[in-house]
Amino acid sequence: MALFISFEGGEGSGKSTQAQLLEERLRRLGAPVVSVHEPGTTHLGLYLRKWLKQGRPFDSELAEFLLFASARAELVSQIVQPSLNQGTIVLADRFSDSSVAYQGYGRGLPIKLIDEINTEATGGITPDITFLLDCPPKVGLTRVGASFQLKLFDSPGSAKPVRESEGTRFEQEPIHFHENVRSGFRILAEKAPERWRVVDATLQAGEISDIVWEDVEAALGRPAEENGHGPRNGILPGISTQSALHAHTV
Numbered sequence: 001m002a003l004f005i006s007f008e009g010g011e012g013s014g015k016s017t018q019a020q021l022l023e024e025r026l027r028r029l030g031a032p033v034v035s036v037h038e039p040g041t042t043h044l045g046l047y048l049r050k051w052l053k054q055g056r057p058f059d060s061e062l063a064e065f066l067l068f069a070s071a072r073a074e075l076v077s078q079i080v081q082p083s084l085n086q087g088t089i090v091l092a093d094r095f096s097d098s099s100v101a102y103q104g105y106g107r108g109l110p111i112k113l114i115d116e117i118n119t120e121a122t123g124g125i126t127p128d129i130t131f132l133l134d135c136p137p138k139v140g141l142t143r144v145g146a147s148f149q150l151k152l153f154d155s156p157g158s159a160k161p162v163r164e165s166e167g168t169r170f171e172q173e174p175i176h177f178h179e180n181v182r183s184g185f186r187i188l189a190e191k192a193p194e195r196w197r198v199v200d201a202t203l204q205a206g207e208i209s210d211i212v213w214e215d216v217e218a219a220l221g222r223p224a225e226e227n228g229h230g231p232r233n234g235i236l237p238g239i240s241t242q243s244a245l246h247a248h249t250v
């Protein structure tokens, strides 16, 4: 059964760990699964990832977004769409929603523009389930760099966290940028509760993995015919299990 699941969240929210844990659980069941990571996975995505890891700046916020969108278009045409067509479960560590949160709510590009270009880049593919791993930015940023001098967050005029090792330029953005990204994700989740599951990312990884699994199992156990909507985006529809959302929304 084809199913498209994405993981979203701010820096250090634990998305990659959860995507990996879910992949392991699905493989144990013998389910066909492929994992992708944005930016990454394709040649273009890996090139963009390397660029970001070098902390190289973009003069234009639009250029930054268009690069993410280009890499996404490659990813969809090379891996996501063909995999879904074959009935494979696709796990995405970030997808279109990251651009809305980071380039839209974070950088201030018009959301409408991002939505339109995302739709072109993805051919309209939307995940069936999106897990938002939600936590305060200070918690996530601390996780990604133990050498962050957190006191800097609170002192006026020195809003940029400092770390010794090189992160992406996003990790080095001021705290209010990360707060805007977090609010952006939460707004998206509120607007489409049938797709989003908001999970408290400050919980232990094992607990989060169980919450995620509960929802995915329910989705897998529910044949498409039951809800009578027919295929959505070429994949099976009707993933509307709300239990985890209500139990764990933060």
Ligand code: TYD
Pocket (backbone or CB within 6 Å): 010, 011, 012, 016, 038, 039, 052, 068, 093, 094, 095, 096, 098, 099, 100, 102, 103, 168, 170, 171
């Ligand atoms: P990465 O190290 O992969 O971060 P993470 O492990 O948290 O995903 O770096 C990717 C960075 O790119 C991350 O800071 C979020 C950012 N990003 C955007 O700004 N827009 C996007 O559309 C995507 C996919 C990522």
